[in-house]
Amino acid sequence: MKxxxxxxxxxxxxxxxxxRSLGRAGYEVHAGSSDYNALGLKSKFADHSVVYPSYDDSTFIEWMRDYIARHNIQMIVPTSGILWALKPVFNEFKPLLPVGTDEETVFDCFSKTTVVNKFINADSKFGLMKNHPRSSVVNLTEPFDPDVLPGSKTGYYIKxxxxxxxxxxxxxxxxxxxxxxxxxAALTLMSTNxxxxxxxxxCSGFQIGVSVFMDNGKALAVSCVRDCHPLPHSRGTMSLRESCWLPEVAEDTIKRLSYLNWQGCAMGEYRYDEQTKTFNLIEINFRYWQYLHLDLWAGMDYPLMQAQWFLDGKSNFENKPKLNxxxxDTWPGEVAHLVNEWRRKDVNYSAKARSFLMFFARGLNPNIHSDFWFPGDRALYLKNFIRYIGSEFKNIFQR
Known part of the structure; x- marks a missing residue:
């Protein structure tokens, strides 16, 4: 029985x-979204599809209680959205959530300022500010002056x-x-809201992602990916990625997740400078990550491992990813990257022409996978493409 x-x-x-991961493994998958057009609701790996109230709707929690009871749900895949929605009743739902059981520990991790504050204030023996950009956390409700800014010759990212x-x-x-x-000036303006x-x-360098599955301070599975584009998209997305192995970066992520007492899956995002062989943490995402399909292709099935750990008590997994x-993400990721590169003034025309040709060459390469072109569920690729084209035409005619 499923x-x-x-x-x-x-x-x-x-x-x-x-x-897709849980469906192909034989679980009875109930896919849900507040968006009735959500692509995942149309996946062939979803046994049931349901549209629920938005997370800020006062009826959502009661809807969730009723749905879980009627369908005997044994596990809820944790996303940041559903965790925040269930925060008022976290203790009630935590038996179904494959994350830590301490509410404060879990939700502290969803605050970027809290996480970085913990790194800044940690004992130096942990080395949590090593491989980390110079940073400061600013309380905007109190008076502050320019001294709060960390030193930087490369500019500042403000969140x-x-x-x-x-x-x-x-x-x-x-x-x-x-x-x-x-x-x-930006901080002063932000302080009003x-x-x-x-x-x-x-930080400079190409983007690295480290996927980790943690249990009681130990990594049950870990893998790395790198951005294949030499020039990153200005919005930071990795539309073309390759599995790789960077042990020192992986160890840094595990160390940080262990210090934060995180249970479950998370992803560390880094910038890696190939010339100096140095790297810096950008942020940690305490949820599944956008490039998760690559991990599935590389043999690192994190959703399945997390389900087996939570539901069956399994703790030994094969954690050697296939490399290279x-x-x-063809639509819209790769197209957006191509447009972004063509708009950049620091890229010459020959490089832009090469990127244009490579976009189509990669589409013909059978060794390059696409997120939505997934065995047993390839209709989603076409649906995603049609939506993308429709959205682009709509934007054109609305201008």
């Missing part, structure tokens, strides 16, 4: 990968969080500034 599991946020790419009572939800919460004067801000020195496996 074990029923609930996968929320079926509109998200990572959750579609989780639906604000915790909306003020009188703050506007549409207010800017993330930006890059080139100078300390611009950064201070947000309570805290994380200010970090900008390449997977891409």
């Amino acid at each position: 074990i029923p599991v609930f996968v929320p946020d079926a509109h998200a790419r990572a959750c579609i990968a989780a639906i 604000a969080e915790k909306l003020r009572t009188c703050g506007a939800e549409s207010a800017c919460s993330f930006l890059f500034t080139e100078t300390s004067e611009e950064a201070f 947000w309570e805290y801000a994380l200010v970090q020195e900008a 496996v390449v997977c891409r």
Whole structure:
């Protein structure tokens, strides 16, 4: 008899990968989203598809209680959205969530300023500010001056969080500034809407992702991916990635997750400088990650491992990923990267022409996988492509 599991946020790419992982492994997958157009609801690996109230709807928690009881759900795949929605009743639902059982520990990890503050204030013996950009956490509810900014010759990334009572939800919460004067002006402006801000020195290098599955301070599985594009997208997405192995970066991620007492799956995002062989942490995402399909192709089935750990008590897994496996987000990721590169003034025309040709060459290469072109569920690729084209035409005619 199939074990029923609930996968929320079926509109998200990572959750579609989780639906496919658990469905092909024989679980009874209940895919859900507040968006009735969510692609994951149409996956062939979803035994049941359901549209639920939005997370901020007062009826959502009661809806969730009823659905779990009626379908005997044994596990809820944890996403940041569903965890925040269930926070008021976390103790009630935690027997179904494959994360830690301490509420404060779990939700502290979803605050970037809290996580970095913990690294800053940790005993130096842990080395948590090594391989970490110079950073500061600014309390925007109190007076501050330019001295709060960390030193940087490469610019600043600023991430604000915790909306003020009188703050506007549409207010800017993330930006890059080139100078300390611009950064201070941005913080002053952000202080009208947000309570805290994380200010970090900008780092060079290509993007690295480290996927980890943790249990009681030990990594049950770990793998690495790298961005294949020499010039990263300005928004930081990895649309073309390759599985690789960087032990020192993997060890750094495990050390940090262990210090934070994180249970379950998470992904560390880094910048790696090939010339100096140095790397810096950008952030940790305490949920499934956008490139999860690549991990599935590389033999690292994190959703399945997490389900077996949580439901069956299994703790020994084969954690040797296949290396040099390449997977891409064709629509819209690769197209967006191509457009982004063509708009850049620091890229010459020959390089732009080469990128244009390579986009089509990769599509003809049978060794390069695509997120949505997944065995047994390839109709989603076509659905995603049609949606992308429709969205682009809509944008053109609305201009």
